[in-house]
Each structure stands twice: as C-alpha cells, then as structure tokens.
Amino acid sequence: MGAVGLGCMPMSWAYNTSQQRGDRSVRTVHAALDAGVQLLDTADMYGPFTNELLVGRALKGRRSEVFLSTKGGLLVGDQHIVANGRPGYVRRACDASLRRLQTDVIDLYQLHRADPEVPVEETWGAMADLVAAGKVRSLGLCAVGARASRRTGSRLHDGTIRQLERVQQVFPVSAVEAELSVWSPEALESLLPWCTARGVGLLAAMPLGNGYLTGTLTPGQGFEPDDPRARHPRFTAEMMAANQPVVSGLRRIAERHGATPAQVALAWVLRQGPHVVPVPGAKREEWAVENAGAARLELDDADLAEIAGLPRARGSWD
Numbered sequence: 652m653g654a655v656g657l658g659c660m661p662m663s664w665a666y667n668t669s670q671q672r673g674d675r676s677v678r679t680v681h682a683a684l685d686a687g688v689q690l691l692d693t694a695d696m697y698g699p700f701t702n703e704l705l706v707g708r709a710l711k712g713r714r715s716e717v718f719l720s721t722k723g724g725l726l727v728g729d730q731h732i733v734a735n736g737r738p739g740y741v742r743r744a745c746d747a748s749l750r751r752l753q754t755d756v757i758d759l760y761q762l763h764r765a766d767p768e769v770p771v772e773e774t775w776g777a778m779a780d781l782v783a784a785g786k787v788r789s790l791g792l793c794a795v796g797a798r799a800s801r802r803t804g805s806r807l808h809d810g811t812i813r814q815l816e817r818v819q820q821v822f823p824v825s826a827v828e829a830e831l832s833v834w835s836p837e838a839l840e841s842l843l844p845w846c847t848a849r850g851v852g853l854l855a856a857m858p859l860g861n862g863y864l865t866g867t868l869t870p871g872q873g874f875e876p877d878d879p880r881a882r883h884p885r886f887t888a889e890m891m892a893a894n895q896p897v898v899s900g901l902r903r904i905a906e907r908h909g910a911t912p913a914q915v916a917l918a919w920v921l922r923q924g925p926h927v928v929p930v931p932g933a934k935r936e937e938w939a940v941e942n943a944g945a946a947r948l949e950l951d952d953a954d955l956a957e958i959a960g961l962p963r964a965r966g967s968w969d
Contacts, residue, residue, distance in 0.1 A: 653921045655943050656690030656854065657683045658932035663702045673705060675935070680709035682936035684716055686943035692828075692854065692930045694722035694763060695748050696732070703751035711753065720759035720826075720854070721748050722793060724766065724774070736766030736774035745781050759826055761791035762818075771814055772821050779822035790822060791854070794829035794842065808842040815845065824851050828930070831855035831923070833864055833916050834885075834897055834964035839923065847924055858920045858929035859913055859942075860964075863891070866898045866912040884966035893965050900961040904954050910945075913938075917945035919958055 662676035680691070691710075693702045703721060710717060723744040726733050735744075745760060760778060765771040781787040794811040808829065815824055827846055831838040831853065838853065846853050859865055861880055871888035874881040885894065901912035908915070913931075920929040933939040950958075 653925060653928060654687065654689055654946050655917055655921070656692055656928050656930040657688045657939060657942075658856070658930040659691055659693045659702055659706050660697045661932035661934050663698050663705055673708075676705055677709045679933060679936050679939050680706070681713070683933070683939040683943060684713060686940045687946065688939070688943050689716065690718045690720060690854075690928060690930065692720045693752075694725075694761075695744060695751075696722070696725045696727050696763065699727040700747075700751060703748055707751050707753035714754055718758045719752065719754065720761060720791070721752065721757055722761040722763040722828075723748060724763040734764045734766040736762070736769040736771065738773060738777035738780075741774060741777040742781070745778075745786055749786060756786060756788060758788045759791050760787040760789070761793055761826070761828060763793050764795060765814060771817055775818040775821045782822070789825035791826035791828060791852075792818065792824060794827060794838075806841055807837040808840070811842060812845055819849075824849075826852040826854055828854040828856050830857045831920060831927070831929075832858045832860045833901065833919055833958060833961070834860045834894065843923065843927070846926060850926070852926045852928065853924070855920045855923075855927055855929040857931075859916055859931050861886070863894065864898060864901060864912060864916040866902055870895070884968050885964060887967050890965055890967055894962075896962050897964055900957060904950070904957060907954075908948060908950075910948050911941060913941060914945040914948050915950070915954075915958075917942060918948040918950050919955070921946065922950055922955060 691706060693706050695703055723741060724734055724736055726735050760781060762774060766774060778790050792815060794808060818824060829838045829842055843853055862868055870891035880886040898912055901915045905912050905915045917929045920927060931942045933942060
C-alpha cells in the first residue's frame, strides 16, 4: 500500500477558523510524522502566509523526514483572490516561501493557478529556473476550473489537461493536485490516466469530501461564515441528508475491517494506483494519526465493488 500525506491548510485557513490553534497544529504535524506521514502540503496563500510559517516552525529539526510541497501563483486580497504568473513574481514568491518554511529547498513547487494575463509557458519557465537554481526539486500543477464543466458539458479536467500538455513541453511535470474522493471520483475519467501514462503523481486533494466522508458531520449543523462549506452545494442541510447513504456504505465496510469511515475513504483513494497520494487535511493529532492508519487498510474487490455501487453524491446543482 502507499502512504497518506497531510494537508496543512485547515490548521490556519478556511475551515472552522475559531478552532485553529498554532501549538496544537505543531503537535498535529509531529504526530503525523511519527505515524509515518512523509508528505506535507501547504501554500503561500493559506493564511495568507501563516500556514507556511506554521509548517516551518513544525519542521524545525525534522525537515529531512518530509517531502515538502507548497504552492505559489495566487494573491489574496480582502474580498478576492487573483493569479499572478509573472516570472519576476514567481521568483520572489518562491524565495519568500523558502524563508517562511525555514528550508533551503522545496521538494515540490506547484502552480496554484495559471495567470490568464501571462502565457502559462512563461510562468512554468520561471519555475523551471528555480529547479536549475537548486531552490526547488520538482514542479507540479493544481487542477483548474473544477465545477465549471458541469455547466459547459465538457469533461471535468479537460482544461487542466490542456495546461499540462503545454507546460510539459517546457519542463517535466512531476505531480498534479486535484480533488479525488469516493464522492468526487471525476479525476479517474481522464486526469489520472493522463498522469499514469506519463509517470506523473496525483496528489488527491479533499479525499475525505471536505470532512463529510468521515461520518462526523450532522446534516443542518451549520458552519462558520468563513468556512467554504457554508457555500458548498453539497453542504446544505438538504444535500447532507440526501448523501447520508454514501457515509452509511463506508461505515458498513469500516465495521467489517475494524476501521473508520475516513480510513475506508482514504484506502479507496490509495487503491486507485501507486502514484496516487491522498492528502487529507487535519487540525488535531488524533485525526492525523487515524488518517495515516489508512495506509494499512487493505480493501478487497468486494469492498471496492460495494463502494462503486454507492449512490452518486448530490449537490444543490443537481
């Protein structure tokens, strides 16, 4: 089986911000490393900047144990987020990330979003220069425009694959980060086959369905105003109730294996291929340890068939 990574974003940005605690987050990172987690994923926009500072503090004395991934290319304003792919900005952003992370090299530097005003080849060329300079070891790309294709009728990741084909001509892509979970399996259609054919890794973002697949959320419970789930079409009270059969199915499988629904959801992601690494977010030590334990859970063909037969997840767009 493969390994489970740790997404650090919820520790200081977006999800339940009133519950975020710096010292607890440092302990969570340490617990994850002790449990066998080797990949940490962050970004300069998370906070902004505070998440990288937290990760840098947590990795003091333990940097050699970690494959460290961060992202650049997005600027956060008071009420908006904009892309900046200008080569000069890319170089400055990387240097700033290195300082915050307290490291001399980033293992995977990802383009968070392409700048529509700058040819993506120019941005990628500047990122390739960072590899040549020894500041970055490899380059990755985050999937784009996830939900727009529901309205246009195109396949979910067509836009991402077009970008990948373009930047691949400039410098090799080592990894792609995209949503992949039991209730959002669309990356299996075209993006994962593209990656597999080229030996490119897939970092599976939101493998626990923004927390829904853990079975710990209650329909109608409400979310803090700055929590993205407060505006997510699958997190209305009606849709959370409608999607309970998905969680019930994961719980049935978990009970057979002496596991949790979250571990089953992560084990399913791991079964999608040797180059797939789920990167669940976690704010608490016990969650990070539980998630890491999914690497030891072996789902059999009957389990996979049962998951494949679960109802399609619904959102308020349906």
